[in-house]
Amino acid sequence: MKRIVVLLIILLSFNGFSGQAQSSTDVLKSMKEEHPRILLLKGEEQQILSQIKKHPEWNGVHQEILAECDKLLDTPPVERIKIGKRLLDKSRECLRRVFQLSYAYRTTRDEKYLRRAEKEMLAVSAFEDWNPTHFLDVAEMTMAVAIGYDWLYDGLTAEARTKIADAILKKGIEPSFEKKYSAFLNAEHNWNQVCNAGISFGALAIAETQPEIAANVIARAVATIPKAMIPSYEPDGAYPEGFSYWGYGTSFNVLFVSAVEKALGTDFGLLQSPGFLKTAGFFQNLVGPTGLAHNWGDSGLKEGLSPAMFWFAEKTKDPSLLWTQKKLLSAQTAGNVGNRILPALLIWGIKTNLDAVKPPSKKQWVGQGPSPVALMRTSWVGPSAIFVGLKTGSPAVNHAHMDIGSFVIDAQGERWAMDFGMQDYNSLETKGVDLWNRTQNSQRWEVFRLNNFAHNTLSFDGQLVNAKGYAKIDSWSDSKAEMMAVTDLSNLYKDQITAAKRGISILNEKWVVVRDEVNTADKAVKMRWNLLTGATVKVVDQKTVELSQNGKKMFILFVTEANIVIKTWPTTPTHDYDAPNPNTQFVGFEVTIPANTAEEFNAIFSQSTEIPKVKPLAAWK
Incomplete structure (x- = not known):
């Protein structure tokens, strides 16, 4: 409570800066007088030097930094x-x-x-x-x-x-x-x-x-800073800008908190911001068993070591948050020095006992907020586990795409359903693209990778989704027999159809089921069900697709009473400013749904052609 009061006093007393100081130096009254005072006080280096003797992983990072600094001497x-x-x-x-x-x-x-x-x-x-x-x-x-x-x-x-x-x-x-x-x-x-x-x-x-x-x-x-912290992490820790920007915004937020704690002896109550201390779970669960992230929005596929994760593990006393980080440490890939805040890993990891790092106990993570997600897997051990990430939210969020309802799937050590992720901003800005305008008719949505036609979701009559629309995770279960999540996408298709719901389930740790239930209004619509993949695609028959890569196979079995037409589409960019998309293609189906009709579509991802029974979404519990 005392810390909250301190924060409120500062919030109320701050009046900005207009050529002379407006706030009291009381903020600095407990500041360490001598240098260094930021992050690592004088003499604390010895704790690091002691720690790196206990674990070869720590010494590996330490030696990597020294070797890089030797290279920098003549740069x-x-x-x-x-x-x-x-x-x-x-x-x-x-x-x-x-x-x-x-x-x-x-x-x-x-x-x-x-x-x-x-x-x-x-x-x-x-x-x-x-x-x-x-x-x-x-x-x-x-x-x-x-x-x-x-x-x-x-x-x-x-x-x-x-x-x-x-x-x-x-x-x-x-x-x-x-x-x-x-x-x-x-x-x-x-x-x-x-x-x-x-x-x-x-x-x-x-x-x-x-x-x-x-x-x-x-x-x-x-x-x-609470203006960013509160909406970004409330209520569950899901960061609205996705995987890569979590690595950016959250890491610098942690740097700020760590710096004031060390120099001033207080966090000013900031750590009580709703969801903030839960957000490490979001980052950890976004990464599948392939080592690739669910890279929705303006995001990359890999991040490497995250110093902030070691800070969260220490603050929450939950070493399982470091399960994948420990693997990265052990790999000693010699690429860690590209991380510009790498020394913070050794600062924040001083007290970490790597031997205590075990797999997380939960296999599903759900977070709401501006960009809700449901992330689920069959195991944390081994690369062959099934992993599914479902993304909802809104295109109106900073760095968002029109990817609401989209998903990724890992299985057998491969990624079968993928996301393009971001395109380099400068490549678009130098061509005059109005990239940062998120209104309905913005040129942003003409960029090939950003609109709904390039994501694993639905489109109707070739129209963009509602740029101000929003969907959340409406229900979910971590049942071993039927791990699942359901979202109502209707608001994204305002004035196109009357209702659209999507559910994704890992059924009996064997199948991934994507079920869509669509209701049309007073006119017929043409629906496109789309999947982006890096696999080789073979259309087997009118209801079956075979995906193959690296000697492994995955079937997509479409189960529906509707008269679907399976198709493939190229991922060739449509503008000179679009990035190329080699070794990828779209596969899915088109179907005309009559007016005032309810249709059901099941896409079952399976290693065999065996088809499980799929219940209506209303019965998913």
Whole structure:
């Protein structure tokens, strides 16, 4: 309760910044006086060095960082070269380098790492600006320089300290108080989390020389970051922007909370935000036994090691959250250094006993919110388990596609039903595509990968779904005999049909059943049932499709009284700005449903042609 009161006081007292400080330095009253104060205090390196002796996995990451830092010694610093409107890749590379070089210095005390980090920070501090028109660039650059300034403070030259601190203030913090750059303060998505975190790191780094400004920054962040945290995780922890943006927004949210906890001794009540401490379950369950994520929306297929997952495992005292992370650690693929916040994994994993990491007990995870999901599997052990991910929600959500009701399926170690995921933004923006407009007639929905015709869902008369429509997970069960989830998609097809419901079930740990129940209005409609796959497709007969890949087979058995016509469609892009989609195709069926008619369609994914009995959705319990 005390922490909630503290948060409310700050929320009520924060009035912004208008050339002079508006909030009290009481926010900083418990701040650690000496450097380093961000994430890892002086002397805490010894805990890491002790831990890496206990597990070869930890030592593998530690040695990988040191080897990468040795490679960086002769690498020129990043230059101010934008890609389109973004400097973001340079900011991220600077963060990756400085964080890892600073870590290397603190754990070895070898001055070569300190001097190389100092060189990187002086180079970016000399930039004309950090590109405030795309403020994520500023945020990540500020965080990079702040970590280096704080962690290496005692070893930096006096001249370097002055230049770096001035850059943090002038190029990082001050632009964040200009109205034309500060829209992130009201954002309900990752921009809020990333920008508040980055600028707050800068404030903590230079707080002893700029206490009033630093206090304002921290108070402002504590007051505004809930605008993203509450809608993003309430009620169950499902993150509305999907797998990759969870890795972005949530990781930076954790960086912020971890930084203020360490430097100021409080989380300001933020960890009581509904659903936040549950969200690690969402991220973990999105990954199938193939190692591929359910990559709906603007998302990629793989993320690699996630430092934030180690923070959540420690906070919740649930080591099972690290089941897949431990596998990634053990693999030692030598690609981990591409993660720009990799040292945080060792910081947050200090207390983790990897021997205590066991498979999760639950095989189904359901979350509501702006982008509800149902994620289910037959086992957490072995690559051959069946995995199904069902995505609902709305195209109106940030980074969303018209993929409501879409699904992915893994079985036999292969992905049979897939999602394209995102297309590189710059490739679309440079062609003039109106990418960030999510209204019904926006050009965004003409991008091949983003509309409903490219997803594993339904379309009627070749129309887009309702861009403001919404569906949730209406019912679900984790029964071993009939693990399932049901969603009502009717709102997505407003003025096209009267009702559409979809249920997906793993039946007896053997079949995956996708059942659709559709009711038409006063006119006949042509429905397309669509599946995207990377498998080779063979149409066996009027109700059977055979998928094959890597020597394995999967049948799709269509069971319906309707007169369906099985078809395949190419995934050839329709515009010059669309990304290519090699080695993929669509398969499914078309059917004309008469006016005022109710039809039922079952698609059964099976390794044989045996057909189970499927009940109406009303009987799914």
